[in-house]
Amino acid sequence: MDNSFFISSLLDNDFYKFAMQNAVIKLFPLVKAKYEFINRGKHFFPKNFSNVLEKKINNMINLKLSYKEKIFLKKSCPCLDNSYIDFLDKYQYNPKEVKIEQKGKFIKIIIEGLWSKIILWEVPLMSTISELYYKLTGTKRLSDKIITISTKKKIKKYKELKVKVGEFGTRRRYSYHVHKLIMKILMKEGKSLFAGSSNVHLSKTFSMKPIGTIGHEWVMFHAAKYGFNSADRIAMENWINIYNNKLGIALSDTYTSKIFFKNFNKKLSNIYEGVRHDSGNPISFINETIKHYKKFKINPNKKKIIFSDNMDPFKVKCISSFCKGKITPLFGIGTNFTNDVGVHPMNIVIKMTEIFIKKKWISVVKLSNSKEKSTGNKKMIFFAKKRLHL
Incomplete structure (x- = not known):
């Protein structure tokens, strides 16, 4: 092979x-x-x-x-x-x-x-x-040496921001070699901030527990089977029935966050650890999420938002600064880790x-x-x- x-x-x-x-x-x-x-x-x-x-x-x-x-x-x-x-x-x-x-x-x-x-x-x-x-x-692409220097700089910025980041870059990686190189650097330089990788094979290679949430297709299927208005709710309920309180991050944008929050009732808001933001204005979403939790008298500081929409150090800085003291942010970094190598x-x-x-x-x-x-x-x-x- x-x-x-x-x-x-x-x-x-x-x-x-x-x-x-x-x-x-x-x-x-x-x-x-x-x-x-x-x-x-x-x-x-x-x-x-x-x-x-x-x-x-x-x-x-x-x-x-x-x-x-x-x-x-x-x-x-x-x-x-x-x-x-x-x-x-x-x-x-x-x-x-x-x-x-x-x-x-x-x-x-x-x-x-x-x-x-x-x-x-x-x-x-x-x-x-x-x-x-x-x-x-x-x-x-750029050489391994330049990629290593660039990745170390990103890690240094994330350390200064005191944020947790995960590696979500399998789908659009430049190559398996680059992906593995990034993982090596994250393991060596970023232990205090590195939450893990979504890639199961590389998680095994580096003796880490893989991380992940849920994909849009789960909710899309539920919309076709049960209707658009209740798809988010039934999809979340079915997920909880399988996993109880594990893997409890709700996906918020399959049919816009407006529809999601209508379905994210008090019971589900309490059960789920938090939500994932994957499209739209992140600052508006943070405000919307906090307002939603407060409506149910849930402390937003005990909940999480995972940001996975094309993250980079600049966006992470802006978002983490805005979240401070309000809600816990985590960041899923994809292409900016595994394909920031001097190519489009x-x-x-x-x-x-x-x-x-x-x-x-x-x-x-x-x-x-x-x-x-x-x-x-x-x-x-x-x-x-x-x-x-x-």
């Missing part, structure tokens, strides 16, 4: 994908789904890119959970029960679930199959696309687009607090906005 730009472990994926897969298996094991690649940055792909990508995907059939990885999951991820880890022990990627086409400089990718099986494709597929793109276009990071996503329930395919959409982050069928987006009075 060419491990220089290849997924070499079944666990080279974000923790929240495994947590969601576990929940899907338990509650919605027979639901079929479709995902699509979205080229937000309108990147031009080189000739034969799809053929090389297909070979990499075909090789992923060989990935199996090792005995040591299984033991790591049992020790470090107690929220994942033994029955799920046994499922993962037998899990195998099926390349037939992924269809790739290339027309000129653009690629089209559709993933289709049982939601419980195909849910793991998104993150490793995106990181492979990103790494392969730089490899095949001959895009050179790719602006790509893979999103769920349809689910098969009630004997038909139903479009799923995400509205977001930022218009450019909304995804899905335009007619369904219009319908969703109408139902939600947005």
Whole structure:
């Protein structure tokens, strides 16, 4: 295997994908789904890119959970029960679930199959696309030495701010090598501030517990099944039914934070440790969150907000300063760690687009607090906005 730009472990994926897969298996094991690649940055792909990508995907059939990885999951991820880890022990990627086409400089990718099986494709597929793109276009990065110096400077700033940061950069990393290098630096230089990585494989490599929250697809599915108005609430309730008070960070922007807070009732506000901000103005969101907690006579200082919307040292400084004495901030740093290497990071996503329930395919959409982050069928987006009075 060419491990220089290849997924070499079944666990080279974000923790929240495994947590969601576990929940899907338990509650919605027979639901079929479709995902699509979205080229937000309108990147031009080189000739034969799809053929090389297909070979990499075909090789992923060989990935199996090792005995040591299984033991790591049992020790470090107690929220994942033994029955799920046994499922993962037998899990195998099926390349037939992924269809790739290339027309000129653009690629089209559709993933289709049982939601419980195909849910793991998104993150490793995106990181492979990103790494392969730089490899095949001959895009050179900064040296390891310069990346190390730059990362150390960021860590120094975060230490001065006395904030906690996590590494969330698997999906759009420049390469696996760079990702591992960043983790080494964080482990060595940033122990006092480093909350962990969302990447399960690298967490195992550096003997850390992986961290993570939840993905938009969980709420998007619930909207298609139960309706847009109650999707956030039912999604949160189902999550709590699986994980009790573990993994208790609520995702706030699938159908805008306005709709989220309507669903985030007193019971859920008390149960959940905090919320994640992933789009829109962070300062407005902080004020909105604090006001919401106070309405239920909940002390905001005992709650958290995880900020994961394109974070960098400047944004972290502004947000942490505003949060001081009001609410506890944590920061999920993605691309600014794993692809701040002197190249233009790719602006790509893979999103769920349809689910098969009630004997038909139903479009799923995400509205977001930022218009450019909304995804899905335009007619369904219009319908969703109408139902939600947005």
